[in-house]
Amino acid sequence: MKYYLGIYGCQMNISDAERAAAVLEQLNYKRTLNINEADLILVTMCSIRQSAVDRIHGLVDKFDVIKKSKPKLKTILTGCVLKRDKKIFVEGFDYVLDIKDIKRIPELLGVKKTLRLRSGQGKNQTDYLDIxxxxxxxxxxxxxxxxxxxxxxxxxxxxxxxxxxxxxxxxxxxxxxxxxxxxxxxxxxxxxxxxxxxxxxxxxxxxxxxxxxxxxxxxxxxxxxxxxxxxxxxxxxxxxxxxxxxxxxxxxxxxxxxxxxxxxxxxxxxxxxxxxxxxxxxxxxxxxxxxxxxxxxxxxxxxxxxxxxxxxxxxxxxxxxxxxxxxxxxxxxxxxxxxxxxxxxxxxxxxxxxxxxxxxxxxxxxxxxxKKLIDTETTVLINEPKNDFWLGKDQHYRTIKVYPKSPSSKIKIGQFIKSKIIAVTPFTLSAEEM
Ligand code: SF4
The missing domain is CATH 3.80.30.20 (tm_1862 like domain)
Known part of the structure; x- marks a missing residue:
């Protein structure tokens, strides 16, 4: 069984999706990045802007198409959902769930499973953060x-x-x-x-x-x-x-x-x-x-x-x-x-x-x-490889393109790399690995 995550909104919604994913993995679902092969689609919604809400409507239209080849597809909406939108989306999703209720997913799917929690305190609204x-x-x-x-x-x-x-x-x-x-x-x-x-x-x-x-x-x-x-x-x-x-x-x-x-x-x-x-x-x-x-x-x-x-x-x-x-x-x-x-x-x-x-x-x-940063040193946390450079953020949260010092450079994702800034634009800096 495979699940697809539709994550919309801020870092908090990403974090919520990470906990919902953990629940699904405990039910032996495996993540897929291809929505068409999912048996379950879980969406963490954002209500900050109307455009974000409109995107969910667009997604719901897709469900009908997917359900033609996957009639047993289950869909769950959670995250930041306004009461008003809950009433609307209850039509398009199988389940609309408050984020603090994601521990109820096994019950909704008809699976008997006791979830493994971190602290198991579970006494207030932050309960779901125990996952x-x-x-x-x-x-x-x-x-x-x-x-x-x-x-x-x-x-x-x-x-x-x-x-x-x-x-x-x-x-x-x-x-x-x-x-x-x-x-x-x-x-x-x-x-x-x-x-x-x-x-x-x-x-x-x-x-x-x-x-x-x-x-x-x-x-x-x-x-x-x-x-x-x-x-x-x-x-x-x-x-x-x-x-x-x-x-x-x-x-x-x-x-x-x-x-x-x-x-x-x-x-x-x-x-x-x-x-x-x-x-x-x-x-x-x-x-x-x-x-x-x-x-x-x-x-x-x-x-x-x-x-x-x-x-x-x-x-x-x-x-x-x-x-x-x-x-x-x-x-x-x-x-x-x-x-x-x-x-x-x-x-x-x-x-x-x-x-x-x-x-x-x-x-x-x-x-x-x-411009004042040219020729200064910085440390970059690398997060993405590109063709001839690596992309990352430095301590000051500046976006930095890091060019390796040699073809044998051993830069990797998730590494701190000392670099020297060589060129700048308003929002991106270029640097050489030191
Ligand atoms: S009401 Fe909204 S914008 Fe204001 S502090 Fe709370 S989350 Fe932030």
């Missing part, structure tokens, strides 16, 4: 530290699909990471919708484990590996966390801190609870402690009512901060959110224009910064 994942990657692992979100940013569906924040016990996280490091993993991504508000009260002691404490605990695990984390909410990005990032040598100098807009009124309308000034102050403190930190942000252009002046404040912020990377998206309303009740009054053309203006500023500032 030892079937990791997608052999050297970089996603490790969820919490699920859910309490923030209700006005444009976002996540709190509706993942419900409130629940932190995973630190000891379970440490156990998982220790095993990964022992197994040769070189990069650990700590995941959560807002890792900065991680709070593990499971120890029963008065002092809960906070995110800075967790970072230090992970940093203390012996081994040669990098620590990264996402996502961070600026309102919860604390000085204590800056301190922890600065002293933990395994936490690499890269931070994604989504500001979403460079205008206070728009930030307020987004229900984000910080100001441009408070954000900039935090960046200033961070750069003081970690001068070479690489920064990225997320921006929504064309939020309802965003005036040209307000957009220009975001442009100004981009010029001031000089980000290394930016994830710029055009606003689109998501049903059920409070922003969806506002008039989506910025035309598609204008949203595209704003996206381009910001991208151009970003390219310019990133290129200026990258």
């Amino acid at each position: 030892t994942p079937k990791y997608e990657n052999k050297f970089s692992a996603n490790v969820p530290i919490m699920t859910g979100c309490n923030n209700f940013c006005s444009y976002c569906v996540v709190p509706y699909v993942r419900e409130r924040e629940i932190s995973r016990p630190a000891k379970d996280i440490i156990l998982e990471i220790k095993k990964l490091v022992k197994g040769g993993y070189k990069e650990i991504w700590l995941l959560g919708q807002n890792v900065n508000s991680y709070k593990d009260t499971s120890t029963g002691s008065e002092q809960a484990n906070t995110f800075p404490k967790l970072l230090k605990m992970v940093n203390n695990i012996p081994g040669n590996f990098w620590i990264r984390f996402t996502s961070s909410h600026p309102k919860d990005f604390s000085e204590e966390l800056i301190e922890a990032m600065a002293i933990c040598e395994k936490v690499k100098p890269y931070l994604n801190l989504p500001i979403q807009s460079g205008d206070d009124k728009v930030i307020k309308a987004m229900n984000r609870h910080y100001t441009v000034e408070s954000y900039k102050n935090k960046i200033k403190k961070l750069r003081k402690k970690i001068p070479d930190i690489a920064l990225s942000t997320d921006i929504i252009v064309g939020f309802p009512g965003e005036t040209k002046t307000q957009f220009n404040n975001t442009v100004k912020l981009f010029r001031d901060i000089k980000y290394d990377l930016g994830y710029i998206s055009k606003y689109s309303p998501r049903a059920g959110t409070t922003a969806a009740k506002l008039k989506d009054n910025i035309s598609t053309e204008e949203k595209k224009r704003r996206e381009k203006v910001l991208t151009d500023v970003l390219k310019q500032t990133a290129l200026e910064k990258n």
Whole structure:
């Protein structure tokens, strides 16, 4: 029996799919990358954008075709599914399942099987995280530290699909990471919708484990590996966390801190609870402690009512901060959110224009910064072979093409390679193996 995974969305959805895959493997299903030969198709859905939801509709159309040659095909939808969409997709899928219920897959498929769990605690919503994942990657692992979100940013569906924040016990996280490091993993991504508000009260002691404490605990695990984390909410990005990032040598100098807009009124309308000034102050403190930190942000252009002046404040912020990377998206309303009740009054053309203006500023500032890196050394974690070079990310999460120093070079996927930067573009650097 074969299963096919349709993974849509963020790293958390990849991580969820890894746990669902582990359940299926325990039922003796084998993974196939060819959807047409699957006996079971499991999809982890993303509801962040309508385009992602539309892709699932496209997939459902495919099922009817596959079912002609595989009448017993089973299909499961899980991940971030809005209540409204659950009702719609119940028609197209055999089962629509909350992600926290993936332990029920054997029962749904009519198989009697007791799943092997890591800790077997199983007392709260993070239960499904007890399942030892079937990791997608052999050297970089996603490790969820919490699920859910309490923030209700006005444009976002996540709190509706993942419900409130629940932190995973630190000891379970440490156990998982220790095993990964022992197994040769070189990069650990700590995941959560807002890792900065991680709070593990499971120890029963008065002092809960906070995110800075967790970072230090992970940093203390012996081994040669990098620590990264996402996502961070600026309102919860604390000085204590800056301190922890600065002293933990395994936490690499890269931070994604989504500001979403460079205008206070728009930030307020987004229900984000910080100001441009408070954000900039935090960046200033961070750069003081970690001068070479690489920064990225997320921006929504064309939020309802965003005036040209307000957009220009975001442009100004981009010029001031000089980000290394930016994830710029055009606003689109998501049903059920409070922003969806506002008039989506910025035309598609204008949203595209704003996206381009910001991208151009970003390219310019990133290129200026990258030019200063020529002839400097960096360490690259290799993740993909190409024709005449290897692709990887360095400590600062920069994309680097590494050219081998000789035809007999022994570069491999999942290796740290010392390299010297020889050429740059705004978002990709070229380097020679040293
Ligand atoms: S912090 Fe805001 S944007 Fe992030 S998941 Fe929560 S509601 Fe969505």
